[in-house]
Amino acid sequence: MRILHRFEITRRKLIVTLAAVLVSTGAMWTAAPAQAQDDPLPSWNDGTAKQAILDFVWGTTQQGSPYFVPPAERIAAFDQDGTLWVEHPMYSQVIYCLDRVPALVAAKPELREVEPFKTVLTGDREAIAKLPMADLEKLLAATLTGMTVDDFKAEVEKWLAATRDPRWKRPYTALSYQPMQEVLRFLRANGYKTFIVTGGGQDFVRVYSEATYGIPPEQVVGTAGGIRFGYDKNGRPTLTKEPKLLLNDNDAGKPQGIHLMIGRRPVIAFGNSIGDRQMLEYTTAGAGARLGMLVLHDDAEREYAYGPAQGLPETKVGTFTQELYNEATNNGWLVISMKKDWKRIFPKGTAD
């Protein structure tokens, strides 16, 4: 993100720097207006974070800019949980898996007395939260695999339509962050291709990514399992979800998934937790202009506050550790304060 070392002081300084470069090369180049007539990020308060996004997009898309990025290379990667929508107190996909257990046990009664299904059926969220990782994996495998991809999609659609977040009494898909929606649209309007790169299940997120974020399924990279091709009893081809992990799209898995599914290094990456660290490292280590940003959940009133970097309580989700905070500072990744940088959290007419 070396470009941001120039950008981060003031925009005026950047314009002066770029102008000097361009005069010396004789290139034609139009400086951006001091005040944009239509603010592409109306839900952002003025500040370093907003200005960095505006400057970066402007600097990388103007013909003649020394930071110009050709349209084909304009790849932007976004973590989902905690970056594009609410992840606290539990990832919505995990809630989906828990909600599927009664139907699963109805179909396979022998699971009723088997852990972790027995505990899940009690509905005791505290006991459920204490289930060991091996049990959680058993739960995910049992509820996310074994069906055709079409049946899975239909189930998730039904669940999304019927389920409400307990705090906001809204569908989960209404709990995306309005300021990030504006960033996605602003980037796309400037020739960036936006990708989700999520630790969540790829098949799960693809069900709603287009309607919720304007991001088509083929631009969703996520944790992915094996798929078995076969034929149903009528001889029609089927794809069945298998309990075999192909890609764990967390931590080092994120740059691996980016290479597998996208095949180019992103220019921009947004995350919010230690699981996004390698994605931001990989993104911002590339040549030329790079932008790395991290969303900090420090707004207990309008959303949630968590992450020890701010002396906030540690949680099981989206840990923004002190180590990540230090690395952000060292690498020039900008931290977005939900409390200070965002005028509103959710889209109008949804949750706030």
Added chain:
Amino acid sequence: MRILHRFEITRRKLIVTLAAVLVSTGAMWTAAPAQAQDDPLPSWNDGTAKQAILDFVWGTTQQGSPYFVPPAERIAAFDQDGTLWVEHPMYSQVIYCLDRVPALVAAKPELREVEPFKTVLTGDREAIAKLPMADLEKLLAATLTGMTVDDFKAEVEKWLAATRDPRWKRPYTALSYQPMQEVLRFLRANGYKTFIVTGGGQDFVRVYSEATYGIPPEQVVGTAGGIRFGYDKNGRPTLTKEPKLLLNDNDAGKPQGIHLMIGRRPVIAFGNSIGDRQMLEYTTAGAGARLGMLVLHDDAEREYAYGPAQGLPETKVGTFTQELYNEATNNGWLVISMKKDWKRIFPKGTAD
């Protein structure tokens, strides 16, 4: 491909059929001109194959057409070797691997007396062609893995620039099929997103896909290996190619790869061999309008003739079996005769 059962007789009949449907529904709909002013497929001879493509695109993209496909669903999948460019007498990626052996042995002299490297070093193509599959896999692993993804890309670029096909004395990337280039452009001009779905190495094809076919790396699905994230001695993140198979993008692997990388069922699929069978089955089994087509190599003079369906000699590459031919007939997949349907094989100024 049920739509083609209506399309395949004559275009006039189609127009009449559609018009009748539309009059009865009261929908507004403009019929296509009887003769397009600018032929989007000038390298195709008039015939069933050309007409099917024109009719299908026209029928799926006109608002009000009963075969209309929303833009987001317009996914078209193309096999590469033998469908978009020459695959005979050997896949160019295999030639790349063979060409890499001297440099590999120079770096690791202990391989000089070890098979299959010993045989490859003799340059005896007949002996090389007889190497058992296990040796071929050893060769692919040794030449396609162990380096960073950036180093691999640079090597392939260098090789593509330096290497010529022995028959046409042209770079391999000049040996794409002009009629298929026109189909790719015609589809994109009509809102279709074009994907390569190849048995070849995903990382290999992505090096030249954009320049050669206008298909960006993120729209190339291919055989893919594991990737290891790490750091070089300067602490910079690296991605290293590992000798571990993640996706064998042949046969049943093609629909699996399509689900993994694209996440939607294509509307159109083009192939040329038994390895494309499941992709065509999966594509054309979807609801609504579907198009499946197979390129038949029956032009010994301008390209090659192979495939037992035409009494042509069987080869190691792109086998168009009698079984595939029968299935094409039963499923309404159209067979493209290179000899009869294509006016020219290669782009002007390249090979013919």
